Amino acid sequence: MSEADWRLTGQEKYLRGVTLVWRRYSRYSPDWDHDHCAFCWAKFIEPPAEDCLREGYCTEDAYHWVCADCFADFRDRFEWVVLKESEGAG
């Protein structure tokens, strides 16, 4: 991976070292039906649709989403802590 990866646009500011949870996509709010991977802009959508992602890694508040590919590519660089859903505070 090079420094010039097109997907990197300053996400270190808000995603470095954060805790991520693998989760089925759900809307952030009732009038918000989709999100994008913070890196490659792959689309997460509810209800599920073709060519869109249904699951991914998200921050604990479900605000930022990262697809599996980008997670694999950037996990070392961003030093993410991965929480299993069952270990969460809920």
Ligand SMILES: [Zn+2]
């Ligand atoms: Zn991605």
